[in-house]
Amino acid sequence: MLVFKIASRAQWRAAETAGVYEGAPVDRADGFIHFSSAAQVGETAAKWFAGQSDLVLIAIDGAALGAALRWEPARGGALFPHLYGPLPLSAVVWTRELPLGADGRHILGSLEA
Secondary structure, three states, rough: EEEEEEEEHHHHHHHHHHOOEEOOHHHHHOOOEEOOOOOOHHHHHHHEEEEEEEEEEEEHHHHHHHHHEEEOOOHHHHHEEEEEOOOEHEEEEEOOOEOOOOOOOOOOOOOOO
């Protein structure tokens, strides 16, 4: 099962250099890394990253994260995946640019492995 993270290109480059992703400032403040399911990532992009360019969409193998990945109630009571601990890059299945369309919304494309 894939879970997804949206990050700035600069944050992701730093993670690649470090070999681990510690999360965005909001993640570190909350004590966990916020992820979204495939069904949630579009709404996450629209709500928290509206109009932002220079973003990366990261697909993560949720099973590879073990017990550190927890599904907890968040927006509207929906269960969202939260990672308690750093994201090892070995769990990343793929990354790609997250471009804006002509309408200003992000183009997610296929979310398959």
